[in-house]
Amino acid sequence: xxxxxxxxxxxxxxxxxxxxxxxxxxxxxxxxxxxxxxxxxxxxxxxxxxxxxxxxxxxxxxxxxxxxxxxxxxxxxxxxxxxxxxxxxxxxxxxxxxxxxxxxxxxxxxxxxxxxxxxxxxxxxxxxxxxxxxxxxxxxxxxxxxxxxxxxxxxxxxxxxxxxxxxxxxxxxxxxxxxxxxxxxxxxxxxxxxxxxxxxxxxxxxxxxxxxxxxxxxxxxxxxxxxxxxxxxxxxxxxxxxxxxxxxxxxxxxxxxxxxxxxxxxxxxxxxxxxxxxxxxxxxxxxxxxxxxxxxxxxxxxxxxxxxxxxxxxxxxxxxxxxxxxxxxxxxxxxxxxxxxxxxxxxxxxxxxxxxxxxxxxxxxxxxxxxxxxxxxxxxxxxxxxxxxxxxxxxxxxxxxxxxxxxxxxxxxxxxxxxxxxxxxxxxxxxxxxxxxxxxxxxxxxxxxxxxxxxxxxxxxxxxxxxxxxxxxxxxxxxxxxxxxxxxxxxxxx
Numbered sequence: 001x002x003x004x005x006x007x008x009x010x011x012x013x014x015x016x017x018x019x020x021x022x023x024x025x026x027x028x029x030x031x032x033x034x035x036x037x038x039x040x041x042x043x044x045x046x047x048x049x050x051x052x053x054x055x056x057x058x059x060x061x062x063x064x065x066x067x068x069x070x071x072x073x074x075x076x077x078x079x080x081x082x083x084x085x086x087x088x089x090x091x092x093x094x095x096x097x098x099x100x101x102x103x104x105x106x107x108x109x110x111x112x113x114x115x116x117x118x119x120x121x122x123x124x125x126x127x128x129x130x131x132x133x134x135x136x137x138x139x140x141x142x143x144x145x146x147x148x149x150x151x152x153x154x155x156x157x158x159x160x161x162x163x164x165x166x167x168x169x170x171x172x173x174x175x176x177x178x179x180x181x182x183x184x185x186x187x188x189x190x191x192x193x194x195x196x197x198x199x200x201x202x203x204x205x206x207x208x209x210x211x212x213x214x215x216x217x218x219x220x221x222x223x224x225x226x227x228x229x230x231x232x233x234x235x236x237x238x239x240x241x242x243x244x245x246x247x248x249x250x251x252x253x254x255x256x257x258x259x260x261x262x263x264x265x266x267x268x269x270x271x272x273x274x275x276x277x278x279x280x281x282x283x284x285x286x287x288x289x290x291x292x293x294x295x296x297x298x299x300x301x302x303x304x305x306x307x308x309x310x311x312x313x314x315x316x317x318x319x320x321x322x323x324x325x326x327x328x329x330x331x332x333x334x335x336x337x338x339x340x341x342x343x344x345x346x347x348x349x350x351x352x353x354x355x356x357x358x359x360x361x362x363x364x365x366x367x368x369x370x371x372x373x374x375x376x377x378x379x380x381x382x383x384x385x386x387x388x389x390x391x392x393x394x395x396x397x398x399x400x401x402x403x404x405x406x407x408x409x410x411x412x413x414x415x416x417x418x419x420x421x422x423x424x425x426x427x428x429x430x431x432x433x434x435x436x437x438x439x440x441x442x443x444x445x446x447x448x449x450x451x452x453x454x455x456x457x458x459x460x461x462x463x464x465x466x467x468x469x470x471x472x473x474x475x476x477x478x479x480x481x482x483x484x485x486x487x488x489x490x491x492x493x494x
Contacts, residue, residue, distance in 0.1 A: 029154025031320020039392040041295040047403035066479030072287035084262035095174040102167040109163035115148035143337035155324025161317035169310035176303035179478030192254035194463040197281040199247040206240030286469035302477030308388040315381040329361040398475035405468035423451040
């Protein structure tokens with residue numbers, strides 16, 4: 001039987017052997033052919049989209065749409081922080097290392113279907129006597145060895161599929177990490193600007209309280225107010241100062257966070273953040289975009305969803321890798337070793353040896369190990385599919401949440417502006433009455449607290465609007481392109 005197999009092998013056309021290197025197994029390719037499953041997404045978004053204007057970007061499920069989204073903020077400080085964070089973030093560095101590892105695996109998998117060729121050279125000097133006068137035997141050899149596994153049942157082809165899917169997954173993971181880093185830095189930057197905006201509101205309020213306390217003290221000295229009103233005015237001023245100091249502490253903590261994320265020296269970072277006085281308390285202004293398209297089209301371009309999908313593809317290919325181990329394995333090997341030799345310094349003689357032939361391995365008995373490996377690969381495929389579906393459902397939730405936040409802010413902001421206007425008018429009216437001796441300080445302070453709460457609430461809504469846009473950017477997958485990792489070695493391409 002073995003002679004029959006070997007004889008039939010010699011009649012396999014060479015072009016069929018070569019085609020087996022690239023198109024699957026020589027006889028067949030075992031294991032499932034991967035086809036992406038339809039993701040579990042709804043047919044539409046159920047939350048309202050942002051109002052469409054000519055200035056609003058149309059996402060249309062295209063990951064290239066948001067590539068330059070951060071640049072559209074028109075905030076050079078933010079861009080500089082994002083670039084700095086990309087260069088020092090350890091998650092991105094680890095992701096790049098995993099990409100290089102995956103690339104090496106692809107090279108290994110591609111090389112496994114091709115012949116290997118090795119060269120060896122040796123020099124040997126020995127002494128032999130055979131019971132008589134010793135003689136010196138010199139040998140100079142040079143050899144070439146080659147081996148080639150013929151992919152009969154597609155196991156090596158499936159290994160190539162798995163390696164390429166893994167590389168795609170690691171590339172997408174790098175993009176996902178990059179989007180996550182950008183969002184984290186942008187949120188920290190927003191937190192600092194929001195903290196400074198709050199501090200500015202509190203400083204203006206405290207200045208008003210201090211001035212009221214001063215005027216109340218003067219009026220009391222002239223007998224117009226009681227000592228109780230003086231105490232109330234001073235307490236109000238002290239409360240204002242306390243709030244300013246607390247907010248200043250929040251701003252300091254925000255700076256420390258940015259230093260940690262960007263590795264920019266603190267004095268340099270403070271200079272960068274405070275370079276334009278009119279921008280210190282100004283919140284970032286994110287550009288609007290619209291994702292009114294099929295959810296599946298939007299979510300499949302998210303890098304984290306792409307990672308999960310490529311992991312499913314890799315798990316599918318690994319089923320074929322394990323299945324092929326249950327079938328015969330054929331390999332060719334050959335050696336050519338010419339050797340020059342002489343005895344006792346005599347003339348050199350050439351001795352040539354060579355060998356070539358196939359080796360067929362037949363799996364006979366392994367106590368069920370190969371079958372168990374196949375079942376294990378199938379279980380991993382099922383687990384990867386489950387993770388993919390879960391990732392898609394989470395992505396749907398994140399988009400819907402961000403849209404709900406945007407719609408909520410859009411509806412509440414006009415009411416918040418009306419509240420600020422009303423409470424400001426009420427405060428000014430009470431303050432005027434008090435200054436004219438027709439009101440009391442308690443009413444003024446109540447009106448002041450209402451006005452301050454309304455102003456802080458309005459600023460909080462403005463921060464929430466910016467934060468919701470950043471969250472929608474993250475939920476839609478950010479912006480990236482396939483070759484971007486090779487184009488960012490000298491800094492972020494935002």
